[in-house]
Structure formats: C-alpha cells, structure tokens
Amino acid sequence: MSVLPDPGASRAVLIGTSRYEHLEQLPAVSNNLTALAGLLSGPLSLRMPAPNVTIVENPRDSSTVMDPLRQAAAEATDTLLVYYAGHGLIDPHDALALAMPHTQPGRIETSLNYDWLRQILLGSRAQRHIVLLDCCYSGLALGRMSASQGLADHAAVEGTFLLAASAETRTALAPVGDTHTAFTGALLDTLRHGIPGGPPLLDLETVYQHLRRTLKARAHPAPQARNRNSGARVALGRNQADLPAAPVTAAAGPEQPDHRLWPDPSAISTVIGFVTNLAAVREVSGLTQQEVSRRSAGRISTGTISKLVNRDTLPATWTTTAAYLSACGVPDDQIQQWHSAWQELRRNASATQEPRTGTPGGGTTEAGKARRWLSALWRGRGH
Template identity: 35%
Template structure:
C-alpha cells in the first residue's frame, strides 16, 4: 500500500447525522441548504479515500419529527458504540430561557422548544452513557426568525453550552451562522468539506480536529463569515476526521498526487446516499426490518383533546363584551352606593327633612341606579350560569372527525366532507341589538364542515361543546353551493395544541382543510379612546372600536395607504397620526377622517430610522432609533431634526420599542422594549439607562403588532401571536402572560 493511504481504524465506531431543512412551525424558516450539507457530510464520511467509514456505520436522519423517538435511537446507537461516536447536526438551534441549548427537529414548536425539541442536556446524557472512547459533536446551527438566509442564536457561547467532558465539540458560531441557499452548503459545512476535499498543504497524512480547526477558522474569517468555536478535553481533538489529500507533500514524505485528490473530491460529491439509509418520509409506512426508526415528516397519529366544561367562558371565548358590560354595571353600583349611604348616615332622609335641599332626590336616583345595575349584574350571572356546558371531546384522524358530548357521539367521515375550516361560530348573544349600540357577550371559535350532498344528513343541530341554553341562533356560513356548519366548539387550548390541531387537519384532511384568510393587518396604532387603526395588505385603512375590536364593526377610513411603510400615533385629542412613505417623507394626517388632501408634510429623511413610536405621554412627541442605534426624542408639532434630543445609544439591539405612560412619577413617558432574545424591558424616563431598566417578561419575540392603549391608571398593550394570529390584551404595568386576555383571532 502506498504511503499516506493507510486505512483509518473505524472499528466499533458510529456516526449519526441529523439534518433539518423543513419545519412545521412558521417561526422557523426553511434551511434549504441543510439537506445538501447532510448529504455532503455523509458522502465525505463513507468515501474510502477520505473519511473511511462504512455505510453501516453512518446513520443519516433527514427532517425527523418526534424528539423522543430521535433521542431513543440516539441513545441506543450510543450504547452500541465503542470506538468513535460522532454526532453531526445542521438546522435550527435555539436557547431556552434558562440558557439550555435545544436542537430543533421538524415538529419543534418555537414557543415550547424544551418539550418539542432535542434538549442538549439529554444528548449530553446519552453521550456520557456511551462506552465510546471518543465522543465528537459538530453543530452547524443557531436560531433566527429574522431572515430565511440567516440562522441566529442567543448571545451565548454555544460551544460552552454544548461542552461535554472527555469529548470534542465543534460549533459553527456563537451568534449567527450563515445558512446558504438551496443549491449550496451552509457556510460552515461548505468550508469544512472544502477544506477536507483540498487537504492541508504540508499537513500530516491524517487530519484531526486539532489540525483542521485553525485552517477552518482562517477560511471563515477570510470570507467575513461567523467565527467557529471548539472545545476539547483530554486527547479528543486528536480524533482522525479524514485523510489529508493535499497535492503538496508533507514534511514526513506522505501525501497524494493531484490525480488522486481530484478523484477523491469528485467521488465525495457524487456518491449517493443509499435509499435504505436516509430517513425519508415513508409512503406507504415502512414495514421493513431495519433497526433504525423511520421518521415521517408529519405526525400520523390522530389528534385528540377533551374539555371538562368547567373552564370559565373567558378562557376560550372572546368575552370582552361581557367584561365591558360587567364593568359598567359595577361602576354604576359603586356610584350609587354613596348616594344611598351618605343621606342615611347624615339622617337627611327623615320625616320633614331633606325634601327641600335635594337630598331626597339624590337618594331616590341612587336607589334607582343601584337597583338597575344590580339587576344587570344578576342577569349577567344568570347568563353565565345558563351558558355552562358538560364535557366534550374532539378527535381528528385518518377516517375523519369525531366528537362526543352530552348529546352523544358524532362522526364525520372524510368521504362525506367537502371542506373543513376553523373560524368563529356565528351565533353571538347580544345584550342590545340596535344599529347604534351592540354588545356581544361571548364569541366562540369552532371547527366548521362543508358537507357533500351524501353527508348533509349527518350535520348536527348544535356543535359539540355548545351551551344547551344559549339563546343565539347558529348561522350557517355560506360557501358555494353549500354552507359551512359548526360541528365542535374549541375549548381552552395552548398555542402548541392549536398548532397540532392544524397539522392534524392538514395531514388527515389534506386538500379538504382550508385556512380561513386572515385580516393580515399591520401598522396598528392607537388613536384615542383605545380605538386603533390598522392597514390591510391592499392598502385599506380601517378603524377598530375599543374594547372589542370586532371585525364586523370596523370602519374603512381610507384607501391607497400601501405606499406608507410606517404609521405612528401622536396621542392627542384630535386623533391625528404620522405616516412615513417609502421615500422617507413624513406626513401628518388629521383625524378622524385622515384625508390625503388635507395632510401636512412635516419632515424628510425618515427612512433612516429603524423604529418610530409615540412617546405615550400625550405630548405628541415621538421616539425614534436611527441605523446606528441612537435613540432620539423629537418634539411636536414640527419634529425637526435640529431640535431633537439624543437620549440613548445601542438601541439597535432592540427589535421593538413602545412608548407608554409614566409610572416613575417624573411626568415623562417610559419605554417598553423587546430585545432579540424576546425579553421585555421597561426603561424609565428621563434617561432610559440600561443599568436602570427592569426586565418584566420573556418570549415576546413571538408577538407582533404591539400597540399601547389606555388602561386603568396605566398603559395596556395589544399584541398578536405571530403564529396563531390571536390578539391579546396585556394589562399594565406588569404585562403578565398569565393575566392576558384574548381579544380576537385572525390578526
């Protein structure tokens, strides 16, 4: 055998390669380059002239789902390895609130990565429990929802998080890892494979991690790409990776000529992965004898959920109408109480006294008001009691949809279904039904089915979970030749359960399931009284009325607003707004009509500002952050740059800022800010120093369209979940997620 061609000892070794290019949660963008990177690493390893692994020693897993199954297979393979145990991962990674690294598989939910992803602490345990002499981990991941082409991570050293005693760990980057395009490798894997494919001039005949790392780092830095990191203990960094195929001989006389190197590189990029080895979605399901689990791209198991019926209606309905009416009645009762008690305590309501000085009139009016509001409260309590329901359940499976309730079990098979949607059940219970004043007490969301002609006879009279005593008449949503009939009320559900339900409908119903078009509203601003303006994708400007923000009660107040890239509330009594167009011109539109013919231009060059928000203190001032991260306050009504005041730096680390009412007592607006990791901070006026800010929340990177609205003595927030499109109201000053209230869906 020629010098430099000795085989690397791979006896007792095993490599597990995991690549995730497609994700079910839209919060994780596709990583198209991950598939090619997975194949490239596989081909390099099984190339006899490079990695020297056999096909049986390499287990590639493409787009796996169910992290538990992946961990089970990884643990089993680790237990059977005595030589080198290599784990390679390419895809999205994320960091939990406690700083733990999680590798995202195809069905990982961004809001719950620790229970739906591969926790690195569990991977660490599996590796520590392996009898392998060397454990090597290569991670080509970070996490981001900002751009398809970038994988972003939390501001922590991932190599530190992933460090395991007695093993070697190589990570693509601490913060950002360039993902590459669909027909390329990721930047990190591409440079690693390129380095192995060309070899290290003058290097040893076998390249180890210790030999490769400085050259890999130099190549990445030269291309202005994120810097890699490594951690190694004992002699794990001397683990052989591949033969050195450099054309230039080493100082020990070993090496390969250019013909051999070229052939090896060509083979490394052309050898296909055996179809029996890659874990592709089976169709039909795999029934072979392979000892490695096949990973479907979508969950095949039915989705099941049940509700007890004992949850408050506010937990799963839009009950803002009930809350408004209930609050009005309580205020009326509180106002009337002094009018009854004070005259009695002062002995003004006695025979011969009080009739001439107004005490008796006040007393009588207070009694009438008190009895009226007390009657409303009793009526509302009766309504809530009558709207109680018994338990019910829902199942979505391969055969169709099944529900159970106090009325019995109903089954709706797919061959009798023309379409399935999730939307509001049209049967609102109203307190008043007048054109000028309508209060809808509760609004339910449920599954609707459009039946075929053969299946029309199986349509229910009332959906499962619908209160038996509800006086509202259920309406059929018209759609083509037939209507969509509600078959099941959706009770309290977590964001993850909603995602799983939609995935089950997409999997089992296929083309029968239709996503209800959302309003796709953007540029939400508050314009006084808690009302908001919102712009749809067609450029129409709509006014939504507080406190319910019902789509059925919105009013269009303008068209052609698509040219405006940013709307900013001023907060004055005139309900005026500022609008910035694509050229950076800023205009003032006068409420409540916002006519373009009456607008006034108040500035130019505002396209250099990354964020603009109202000050929140009714002065009409605004806060703005420029491209370098400087925070300025612009003073109304002219907003001149020559009169602005710089009040901070490094604000480009914040993804969202919102001006809110002062609580520090100095009369100047405070600021809420969300950083890249989703942490919510409150910055106190007038200096807005980072050293004095207070963290008051986490996971706010899942929320969009933050709008400050008036609260009771403070500022509340409206925020929309980017995945579920559900709008919530957060009460200030804590903005706790446990106390948030659902306002609407489809935002």
C-alpha cells in the same frame, strides 16, 4: 499524535432539519447530510461502512433522534460522531435547543434539548466523541459541556471534541441559494481538498484552525471549539493535499520518503478497519496497482491486489498481505505490527465462532451481529 478511528468500530449519527412548519426553511441542510454521509463513508474521510452512518432527517419527534443515537452509542467502541444542522434556539434557561420540523418559537417542549444529546455521550462505550453543531447559537453547547463536572470527568478519560458553527451570540450563516450552509460547506471542502502545507492527518484541532481562518476571511461567523483530553487528536481523514499528486514511478525506487505517514495497525480493532487501512496503504505510497504488482516480483497480480483491498472478510493467509505491504514500501517493523493485528483479529474471530453455554444454535457469529445491527439501523432511520 493524531489518529484515524477504526471505521468498523466507529459510528456516526447525522441529524438535520431542513423543513419547518413555523420557522424559516433551510433546504441546504438536506444537502449537508447527504454530502457528509458520503464523505464519511468514502476514501476522502473515515471510510466508514455505509450502515455505520445513520441519517436522521426532519425527525418527527425526539425519539426519532434519541433511539438511533442510543443505538450508535451502544455499538461504537472507537469513535462516536454526532452532527446536527438546522435552527438552534435558546430556551428560558439560556440553554441550547435543537429545532425540529414542528418546533414553535416560545414552546421549548417542541424542540430537542441539547442536554439530552449530551447525556447519551455519558453512557457511550466509545473511546472518543466528536460533536459537530451547525446551527445558530451552537456556541452555547461549549458552556453546557463545561458546566457539568460529570461530563468533564468522563471526557478526560474518553476524549471529546465539540466544534460549533458560531459563538453564543452569533447566528450561523446559510446563504440563500448556496448548496451547503457556510460552516458545513467549508468543512466538506477541507476534507475533499485538504490543507496545503498541513499535516498528513486532518485532526480536529487542525480542521478547526483552518475553518476559523477560512470563514473569518469570508466575513462569516467564526466557529468555536472545545477539547477534552485527546479529542483534538482524532482525525477526520487524510490530508488530500499531502498525498502524492501522481503515482510514483519505477525510477523512484521502492523506498518512500521518511515523512510518509503510513496507516497505524495498532489502531485497528475490526476486520473492516484492517481492510480499509490496507487500501489506504497504497494511496499513501502513491503507487498504482500495476506498480505494486511489479514491485512484488510477480508474487501478487493486480487482480489479487484489488480483491485484497475490497474484501469484507479477513485474509485467510498472511503471505499475500505481507507481499502487498512490502511492495508498497511499508517498513519491515510496521509490517510486523500488521502481522500482529492480523493474528489478533484471527483469534477474536475464532473466539466469536465458538459455541456459548446456554445459547441455542451454538453461539452468535460476527456476521450475524452485523446483520442484526444493519437491520436495527434501518428501523431507526428518521426518513
């Protein structure tokens, strides 16, 4: 079954090189990074908080990439997404190397060895990993992934999906004058507009098959993919083509069609995940805030709904959330699952706020951790 990652427990590191001293310039890569970061943080994709998405653009050296990547790998407990766009090179051992601004052909030490990135995945706390490579010869990474028994064993437990823009012997396409590279441009279009007739969630296998058909029809290099365990079932967003085209009217009644796929409360492990999924409930229902308020029989106003789905803390009481879910048409059994998720988050918050033995100042709050994490992210950005 496809699953959307909890945005609060997930991290993304987007790496790209658009300016080169010795190789052809790739100005579209800069646009790739900005657009993909915006999508991952927005309602069309994973709704990840902006601090959870790190951009490393035109890294000055390998540590500029590896440091924020290690930080993200240490923080992510749900999903870790790693993206690279730029020139890909082949080293003397036929392995993939990722080019940086100062990379020189024939001097492999000036590039970022893909295997270094791969090692970060081995030590990650994340349950699932997504690797997106938009570069020449990125298909080499598929072979490198399967070459190590250690990584195969790890992926069988954790779940890994690697999507590469081109096969081992094909170069990726960056059409001159286009806003984005061919592969990333097609990926962005898929997340923005969805796949007509596709499933409610755009899992990686569905996205891969759609990109392959789309790019081959345009006579562009066909992407390659490698899946380990449950990696293919991780979704990058809801299928925008599957959502209601217009708000549901009052005449439609409170019950929603049986095929509607509601956000799964059992996949929620953070407050951010709880709140962002509450917002997604209304979008899936097809109702406006005014209609949700009307169906609640006056229990919640439109202003209350707006505050509920735009807050950054857990709702203090359950009554309003229950009324909102019911008015949106969520089945009673799923509302009980939401209640259980809310109770679990409350217990976790209480435990976090309890003083810890030997810790000056009575322990560390979740908010304090978030502030330090945000500070570390900004220090690690490679702008």
